[in-house]
Structures are given as structure tokens and as C-alpha cells.
Amino acid sequence: MRLTQRDIARLARVSQTTVSLVLNNRTEASARIPAETRDRVLKVIRETGYVADPLARRLLQQRNQILGVFTYESVFPSASADFYHPFLSGIEESAEERGLDLLLFTSAPVTDGRRRVFHANNRLRLADGSLLLGRHIPTEELTRLVAEQYPFVSVGRRDNPDSSPPVPYVGADYVSATATLTEQAFELGHQRVAFVGPGEGAESSADRLLGFRRIAARGLHLPPADRALDDVLEELLSKNVTAVFVEDLADADALADAARRRGLTVPGDLSVVALGDASRPIPSDADYSGFHIPRKEMGRQAVGLLESILSGEPADPQQLLPCELVEGSTLAAPRGL
Amino acid sequence: MRLTQRDIARLARVSQTTVSLVLNNRTEASARIPAETRDRVLKVIRETGYVADPLARRLLQQRNQILGVFTYESVFPSASADFYHPFLSGIEESAEERGLDLLLFTSAPVTDGRRRVFHANNRLRLADGSLLLGRHIPTEELTRLVAEQYPFVSVGRRDNPDSSPPVPYVGADYVSATATLTEQAFELGHQRVAFVGPGEGAESSADRLLGFRRIAARGLHLPPADRALDDVLEELLSKNVTAVFVEDLADADALADAARRRGLTVPGDLSVVALGDASRPIPSDADYSGFHIPRKEMGRQAVGLLESILSGEPADPQQLLPCELVEGSTLAAPRGL
DNA sequence: GATCGAAGGTAATACGAATTAGCACGGCCA
DNA sequence: TGGCCGTGCTAATTCGTATTACCTTCGATC
Numbered sequence: 001m002r003l004t005q006r007d008i009a010r011l012a013r014v015s016q017t018t019v020s021l022v023l024n025n026r027t028e029a030s031a032r033i034p035a036e037t038r039d040r041v042l043k044v045i046r047e048t049g050y051v052a053d054p055l056a057r058r059l060l061q062q063r064n065q066i067l068g069v070f071t072y073e074s075v076f077p078s079a080s081a082d083f084y085h086p087f088l089s090g091i092e093e094s095a096e097e098r099g100l101d102l103l104l105f106t107s108a109p110v111t112d113g114r115r116r117v118f119h120a121n122n123r124l125r126l127a128d129g130s131l132l133l134g135r136h137i138p139t140e141e142l143t144r145l146v147a148e149q150y151p152f153v154s155v156g157r158r159d160n161p162d163s164s165p166p167v168p169y170v171g172a173d174y175v176s177a178t179a180t181l182t183e184q185a186f187e188l189g190h191q192r193v194a195f196v197g198p199g200e201g202a203e204s205s206a207d208r209l210l211g212f213r214r215i216a217a218r219g220l221h222l223p224p225a226d227r228a229l230d231d232v233l234e235e236l237l238s239k240n241v242t243a244v245f246v247e248d249l250a251d252a253d254a255l256a257d258a259a260r261r262r263g264l265t266v267p268g269d270l271s272v273v274a275l276g277d278a279s280r281p282i283p284s285d286a287d288y289s290g291f292h293i294p295r296k297e298m299g300r301q302a303v304g305l306l307e308s309i310l311s312g313e314p315a316d317p318q319q320l321l322p323c324e325l326v327e328g329s330t331l332a333a334p335r336g337l
Numbered sequence: 338m339r340l341t342q343r344d345i346a347r348l349a350r351v352s353q354t355t356v357s358l359v360l361n362n363r364t365e366a367s368a369r370i371p372a373e374t375r376d377r378v379l380k381v382i383r384e385t386g387y388v389a390d391p392l393a394r395r396l397l398q399q400r401n402q403i404l405g406v407f408t409y410e411s412v413f414p415s416a417s418a419d420f421y422h423p424f425l426s427g428i429e430e431s432a433e434e435r436g437l438d439l440l441l442f443t444s445a446p447v448t449d450g451r452r453r454v455f456h457a458n459n460r461l462r463l464a465d466g467s468l469l470l471g472r473h474i475p476t477e478e479l480t481r482l483v484a485e486q487y488p489f490v491s492v493g494r495r496d497n498p499d500s501s502p503p504v505p506y507v508g509a510d511y512v513s514a515t516a517t518l519t520e521q522a523f524e525l526g527h528q529r530v531a532f533v534g535p536g537e538g539a540e541s542s543a544d545r546l547l548g549f550r551r552i553a554a555r556g557l558h559l560p561p562a563d564r565a566l567d568d569v570l571e572e573l574l575s576k577n578v579t580a581v582f583v584e585d586l587a588d589a590d591a592l593a594d595a596a597r598r599r600g601l602t603v604p605g606d607l608s609v610v611a612l613g614d615a616s617r618p619i620p621s622d623a624d625y626s627g628f629h630i631p632r633k634e635m636g637r638q639a640v641g642l643l644e645s646i647l648s649g650e651p652a653d654p655q656q657l658l659p660c661e662l663v664e665g666s667t668l669a670a671p672r673g674l
Numbered sequence: 675g676a677t678c679g680a681a682g683g684t685a686a687t688a689c690g691a692a693t694t695a696g697c698a699c700g701g702c703c704a
Numbered sequence: 705t706g707g708c709c710g711t712g713c714t715a716a717t718t719c720g721t722a723t724t725a726c727c728t729t730c731g732a733t734c
Contacts (some may be wrong), residue, residue, distance in 0.1 A: 002462075004690060015714045020692055031693095032712060049455075049485065054463050055392045055401075056690035059719045064392075065444060066463070085422070095443045101460060104439040106432045107402060123391045123438060125339075126403070148386070341720055352684050357722055368723095369681060393720035396689045 003050045012037075012044045019045075023052060067095060067306060068127030070105045072115050072134025083279045087133055087155055090299025098307065103127050117141050124150060129306050131155055131299075135202040142167055153306040155298050157203050157320065168309060168317040170302040174204060174275070177291045177323035178211030181273050181331070182245065186215065188333045190243040190271065194220035194236055196255065197247025197275070208247055208275050224251055233258045236270070242334040243271035249278040252288055256330065267332040274330075276323075289328030294321045340387045349374075349381045356382075360389060404432060404643060405464030407442045409452055409471025420616045424470055424492055427636025435644065440464050454478050461487060466643050468492055468636075472539040479504055490643040492635055494540050494657065505646060505654035507639040511541060511612070514628045514660035515548030518610050518668070519582065523552065525670045527580040527608065531557035531573055533592065534584025534612070545584055545612050561588055570595045573607070579671040580608035586615035589625055593667065604669040611667075613660075626665030631658045 005023075009016045014037060021031045022041040033041075044050075058064040069091065071084070095102050103126055108115045117124065117132075118141060124130060129151030137154065143161040145152050157171030185193055193216050199209035212219060220239060222232050224246075233255060236244055246252035252274040256266045266272055267289075274290035298321055308315035342360075346353045351374060358368045359378040370378075381387075395401040406428065408421070432439050440463055445452045454461065454469075455478060461467060466488030474491065480498040482489050494508030522530055530553050536546035549556060557576060559569050570592060573581055583589035589611040593603045603609055604626075611627035635658055645652035 002690095005692095006690080016691080017693085017714060017716095018712090021713095024692080026692095032710090034712070037712080049481070051459050051462070053690055054460050055395050056719090057692075058392050059396065059690080060692050061719090065460075066440070092441070092443055099444045099446075101444045101463070102441040103403070104429070104441065106429055107436045107438045109436075118386075122388050123402075125388070126391050126438070144386070339720095342722095343720080353721080354684060354686095354723085355682095358683095361722075363722095369683085371682070374682080390720055393689090394722075396720080397722050398689095 002053075003048055005050075005052070008041065008044050008048065008050050011048070012041045014041060063128050063310070064126075065099060066101045066103050066127045067091075067303065068103045068105055068124060068130030070108065070115070070117055070130050070132050072132070072137055082281060083277060084133070086295035087299040090296035090301075091131060091155075091303055092299075093296075094300045094303035098303070100303075105130075114138070118144060129153070129310050131302050131306060135204065151306065151309050153302045153309065155302045157207065157318075159203055166317050168305060170298050170305055170319045170321065172204075172293050172298060172323050173320040174207035174323065175211040175214070177325065178208045178245065178275055179214045180211075180325065181275070181290065182212050182215040182219075185243040185245075185271065185273070185331065188243075188271075188331070189336075190334055192220070192239065192241045193243045193245065194222060194239070194241045195245045195247075196222050196224050196232060196251060197245075198223050199247075204276075205247060208245075212245055229254045230258050233262070241270070243273065243331065245273045245275055247275050249274040249276060249288060249290070250280045250282050252290070252330075253278070253282045253284060253286065256286065256288075257284070267330045268335050271332060271334070272330045274328075287326075287329045289326060289331035291323040291325050293323060297321055339390075340385055342387075342389070345378065345381050345385065345387050348385070349378045351378060400465050400647065401463075402436060403438045403440050403464045404428075404640065405440045405442055405461060405467030407445065407452070407454055407467050407469050409469070409474055419618060420614060421470070423632035424636040427633035427638075428468060428492075428640055429636075430633075431637040431640035435640070437640075442467075451475070455481060466490070466647050468639050468643060472541065488643065488646050490639045490646070492639045494544065494655075496540055503654050505642060507635050507642055507656045507658065509541075509630050509635060509660050510657040511544035511660065512548040512551070514662065515545045515582065515612055516551045517548075517662065518612070518627065519549050519552040519556075522580040522582075522608065522610070522668065525580075525608075525668070526673075527671055529557070529576065529578045530580045530582065531559060531576070531578045532582045532584075533559050533561050533569060533588060534582075535560050536584075541613075542584060545582075549582055566591045567595050570599070578607070580610065580668065582610045582612055584612050586611040586613060586625060586627070587617045587619050589627070589667075590615070590619040590621060590623065593623070593625075594621070604667050605672050608668045608671070611665075624663075624666045626663060626668035628660040628662045630660060634658055 005016045005019045008019045018033060018037065019041055021033055022038050054064065092102065105123065107123065108117065109119055132152055132154045137158060139161050142158060143164055146164050146167060152168065154167060154169040157169050158167045160167055182193065195209055195212045197208060198205045199221055200206050209221065220241060222235060224232055229251065244255065246255060252272050256272045259266055259270050264270055272288065274288040276291065276293050301319060301321065305315055305319065342353045342356045345356045355370060355374065356378055358370055359375050429439065442460065444460065445454065446456055469489055469491045474495060476498050479495060480501055483501050483504060489505065491504060491506040493506060495504045495506050497504055519530065532546055532549045534545060535542045536558055537543050546558065557578060559572060561569055566588065581592065583592060589609050593609045596603055596607050601607055609625065611625040613628065613630050638656060638658065642652055642656065
């Protein structure tokens with residue numbers, strides 16, 4: 001049988017109110033408990049090992065010291081484990097420092113291949129506020145979250161739904177990072193460059209293409225999803241591309257590997273730039289030129305932003321963190337020069 | 338402003354009770370709501386997007402559909418990320434299938450270098466029950482959990498505190514796995530074998546040594562913690578050891594590497610057997626003989642056992658899963674044969 | 675024409691803690 | 705000897721939902 005404050009009160013021969021007052025160290029004028037009574041209550045509490053039911057507290061108070069974590073993909077999948085891990089690592093670190101627990105919404109049902117926040121029995125309110133992770137978050141979910149004024153922060157930039165208040169996020173500045181690398185390629189003498197990646201769908205994909213186009217307005221764009229990377233390579237070579245920018249490091253690695261199997265050298269014949277980290281484990285651990293996503297820091301800052309929102313402190317609700325550029329060894333001047 | 342059942346009731350011109358009955362699909366004789374009224378209520382619910390506050394429900398009900406996860410080390414540390422991940426992956430999978438959320442107790446304060454479940458404001462009761470992870474769990478914590486009848490399951494075998502009911506766990510059968518491998522070594526002709534690992538402290542360490550001693554009663558035992566692995570290698574060689582069993586794959590790798598640097602071959606001059614997976618990332622990915630810990634399965638089964646306990650179904654509270662033996666290429670007959 | 679039962683609800687209460695309002699008592703001052 | 709204040713508490717209420725116990729109306733039955 002669970003102990004309640006009433007039980008403690010009975011044992012200490014005081015009222016439930018007194019137990020609550022002692023427990024919360026209320027020493028104001030309105031609640032004067034002499035040391036003797038206080039000690040008696042504390043003694044019973046110690047002896048019984050009583051702890052207040054955190055849920056009953058929340059019913060009356062505002063905060064529960066729980067942050068929700070909602071991932072639009074599995075949190076601990078084997079495949080993308082390495083990719084998601086740093087985000088969670090940052091979130092956990094920050095939560096630990098702030099004395100917050102994390103609630104992973106693993107119960108959200110999967111419909112049409114995606115998880116959904118909103119379903120018949122959504123449990124968002126168990127947490128004070130939530131962090132949202134995932135490549136893509138459906139607009140209607142974002143709209144509704146904003147409309148209901150649920151406190152949340154997205155890890156990763158999100159497009160703003162029309163005519164709604166800004167969606168709070170902590171993202172990475174893919175546009176600048178990609179533009180910088182593209183510029184470097186031109187400065188090295190590359191003339192024909194290509195972008196391999198979806199370039200749309202998720203904001204992160206669109207942003208990279210945007211950064212690429214900002215410098216290489218008429219560079220080639222090849223979405224990789226619908227074809228084998230060998231075919232992609234084929235097309236790159238037939239169009240005399242000398243530097244290719246690949247969204248996913250795993251694809252970059254596969255592409256470089258395909259090139260080498262055809263007797264080409266990287267970066268001699270083809271420079272390969274990785275615009276981010278590997279979404280799946282890759283065999284080699286070559287030192288690719290490109291950038292890293294500040295994943296851990298994004299997690300940390302997202303917790304910070306959510307806390308600001310929850311505590312009502314003013315804070316910029318949309319933050320972009322710089323990506324860490326990696327010099328690497330796969331971007332160099334094209335052979336002809 | 339949050340919507341409550343009272344608000345819905347007002348809008349649908351019924352009582353709060355009726356809203357609750359409709360919401361919970363109560364169709365028994367004791368609660369007959371005609372379709373007309375039901376529809377009216379459901380319409381309002383749909384239009385307003387109302388969802389019941391999960392916390393208020395729990396106050397009355399027994400279950401909350403939340404499982405706690407308490408790790409005695411960080412959950413997402415960079416260092417042991419790869420080691421813990423599979424456990425969590427299994428836990429998540431199983432929780433998802435069962436419609437449970439996971440609460441990570443990241444708020445537990447660290448005292449004397451360890452996290453503790455029990456502290457002034459312990460939040461265990463937020464969850465229906467909890468899973469405990471970690472190399473070592475202090476006996477007093479286990480004793481108290483059992484004493485308070487808190488529903489929990491340990492991932493990993495735990496020694497039973499004296500005169501207490503059995504500690505529920507899902508562990509791995511390190512004893513058998515280690516014994517089997519030791520036996521294999523003897524059958525291959527090894528005469529002088531050694532065990533490298535603490536062999537005590539954590540149950541997992543003790544079990545491995547136990548399995549080793551079961552076959553090699555007088556084999557050498559070298560705790561690695563207090564010395565460099567080069568020293569350990571030195572001693573192994575001076576005692577003509579031809580097969581070494583290492584608790585941690587990371588140590589096994591380091592040891593094999595040290596051996597090679599001295600011009601020895603593995604397994605020619607020294608067989609190296611890894612009794613488990615790497616607790617930290619290792620540079621090479623050599624194909625070590627030994628076994629894998631069924632980490633993911635342990636996570637899955639732990640959730641299953643906890644569910645059984647929570648629902649009152651009978652189940653063996655102490656379960657050992659077999660380890661997956663790996664033939665590998667680092668255990669072979671000693672050179673002399 | 676009183677009784678009964680079913681239909682269609684609702685009022686009241688419980689869950690566990692926090693908060694608000696206020697009560698009883700004693701001492702001090704006028 | 706009455707009023708006032710400070711001390712040391714406690715009764716009552718609140719949060720949002722689920723449940724239990726009951727109430728009213730109406731038609732059928734005896």
C-alpha cells in the first residue's frame with residue numbers, strides 16, 4: 001500500500017496540511033510550524049521513506065520537470081543510431097544539468113508510416129513541453145501545436161506554416177555551410193559542379209540545395225533516391241562534373257567508392273564533398289571534406305530554448321547554429337589545373 | 338486556457354459525467370448513452386480537439402502506461418554509446434509495440450560519482466514501474482526497491498541481497514558462455530590460459546570469471562584496471578600463456594594490438610578471446626572469437642517481464658539469456674601443435 | 675392507481691497534494 | 705474586561721477525471 005500524506009499526518013498526529021507545509025519548507029508567517037512539530041513530522045517521513053506523488057503535485061502546479069521527446073522516426077533504431085545519438089546525447093546532458101526527466105513518446109501510434117503527435121489519446125500534457133526530432137514534420141502537426149500553444153521546440157529548422165506565429169526551433173545553418181564549400185570549390189578551379197540529394201521534402205535538404213544554388217546557380221542537381229549511385233556517377237562523368245556535393249555522407253562514401261572502382265581517383269578526378277554526417281553506418285572512415293552538423297549542441301540548445309519558453313523568459317525562438325567545416329582530403333583542385 | 342471535460346460538457350449541454358462516459362466508451366447497462374447524445378458530445382470533442390489530461394486519469398487509475406528507465410551511468414554518453422544503445426533499442430521496440438512511453442530519469446542527482454534512485458524527491462512513482470541499467474547497482478538500492486515493493490526489472494543479473502525476495506532481472510548467461518569458450522581452448526590444446534578482467538565488483542564480471550574457473554580452475558587471473566595492458570601482456574608471456582580471455586572487447590583489441598607490435602601473431606602465438614562487446618569504440622574491427630551479449634533481446638525481455646509483474650501475471654522473475662557465440666579468427670590451436 | 679423497471683441521465687465523491695481561509699488560545703495593553 | 709495580536713495549527717477547497725450512487729420520467733403491469 002502506498003503511503004500518502006494523510007498516513008504521515010496520522011502517524012505524526014498532525015493534519016495533512018501540516019505535513020505538506022513541512023515537506024515544502026514553508027516558513028512564511030502564514031505557516032508557522034515550531035521546530036518540535038516539524039521534527040516529529042520529518043522523523044515519520046524519514047522512517048517511512050515517504051515521497052510525494054509527483055503526479056498529484058502537477059495537478060495543482062504548473063511544472064512537472066518533465067520534458068517530452070518526440071521523434072518522428074524511432075529513437076533507437078539500429079540503422080540511424082549513430083545519426084540520432086548526438087542529438088539525444090546533448091538533450092540528456094542538458095536535462096541532467098537542469099534536473100529534468102525526459103519522457104520519450106514511444107507510444108505514439110504509427111499511421112501511414114509516420115508517427116503522429118496528435119492521436120485519440122495524445123499524452124503530450126504529461127510533459128511540461130516537448131522537443132521534436134525528425135527529418136520531416138508534417139505541417140498540420142506543427143500548425144496544431146502552435147495553435148494549441150503547446151510549448152515545444154523543434155530540433156532542426158522548420159518552415160513556418162502560413163500566417164502562424166513563428167515555429168520555435170534550433171537548427172543548423174546548412175545554407176551558409178554549403179555555400180561556403182561550393183565557393184571553395186570554385187576558387188579551387190572547378191567549373192562543373194553537381195549537387196546529389198533530394199533538395200526538397202525536408203527543410204534540411206532544401207537548405208543545402210539553396211546554399212549550393214546561391215553560388216552555383218546553374219549547377220547540376222541529381223536526386224539520388226530513384227536511381228543507383230552508379231547511374232548517378234555515370235551521369236556526373238558524362239557531364240564532366242569535377243566536384244560533387246552530396247547531402248548524406250553515406251551516399252558520398254558510396255559514390256567515392258563507385259568512382260574508385262571505375263579506376264578514378266578522389267579527389268584527383270572527382271572531388272567529393274559531404275554535406276553532413278552519415279545517416280547510416282559506413283564501412284570506410286575516409287576523411288571527407290565537408291561539414292559536420294552540430295548535433296549535440298543543437299540538442300543542448302533546444303533544451304535551453306524550451307526552458308526559456310516554459311519560464312517565460314524572452315528568447316529568440318528561431319536559432320541557427322553554424323556547421324563545423326571539415327577540411328578533409330576529398331576536395332582539391334581538379335586534375336587539369 | 339486548457340480545455341477540461343467540464344468545458345466540453347457545457348458545450349454539449351450534458352454533465353461532465355456523461356462526457357467521461359462517452360470518452361471511455363462505456364456502454365454497459367449502468368451507463369446507457371443514446372447515440373444522439375453520444376454523437377453530440379463526440380462532435381464537440383472533435384471540434385475542440387479536446388484530450389483528457391493523462392495525469393488526472395492516473396490519479397484514479399492504477400496504470401499510467403509509462404515505464405521508467407534508470408541508468409546508473411549516463412544514457413547517451415559519447416564513450417559507451419555503442420554499448421548501451423542495443424539495450425535501449427530493445428526496450429524502445431518493445432515499449433512501442435505495447436503502447437508504452439519511456440521516462441528517462443535523467444534528473445537523478447549524482448552523489449559520490451554514481452546516480453541514485455533514492456533521493457529527497459525521487460520520482461519513481463511517475464512511472465508504473467522501471468527498468469534498471471548499469472554495470473553495478475548498489476545493494477542498498479536494490480534492497481529498498483524490493484522492500485518498498487516497487488515494480489522494477491534489472492537489465493543484467495544481480496546478486497540477491499540477503500534474505501530478501503528475488504530481485505527480478507533479465508541477464509545474460511556469462512557463466513556458460515565463458516565456460517564453453519574456455520573448454521574450446523583446452524580442446525584445441527591450450528595448456529596455459531589466463532583471464533583478464535576485474536572478475537569482481539559487477540555481477541557480470543564475477544560471472545565471467547566463474548565460468549572461466551569452472552573449466553580452468555587454476556588459470557591465471559589478471560585484473561587489468563591497475564596496470565597498463567603492456568604490463569599485462571608482459572606477464573602473460575613470461576608465464577607462457579597461449580590463450581587469454583578478456584572481459585572487454587576493447588581491452589582484447591588493445592591487448593592483441595600490443596602483441597602484434599611485439600612481433601607476435603594472433604592467434605598463432607597468442608589466442609585472444611573476447612568475452613562480450615566493446616564498452617568503448619575500438620579502432621579496428623577485427624573478427625574476434627568470443628561471444629556477443631544479447632543486449633537488444635535483454636532489453637526486450639526486460640520490458641516483457643516488467644509488464645508481467647505489473648499485470649500480475651506469473652512469470653519467472655529471474656531470467657538468463659544465452660550469449661551468442663562467435664567463432665571468429667582469434668582462437669586457434671597454439672603454435673606448438 | 676399503486677408498483678415496478680428501464681431509460682437517460684446527473685450529483686457527489688474519490689484520487690493525493692497544495693493552498694486559502696480561518697479558528698482557538700494565550701498574553702499584552704488600555 | 706474587552707480588544708488585539710501573535711502563535712500554532714486545521715478544515716475546506718482546488719486541480720481534472722472516473723466512478724458510484726442516485727434521481728426523474730415514462731410506459732407497462734398487477
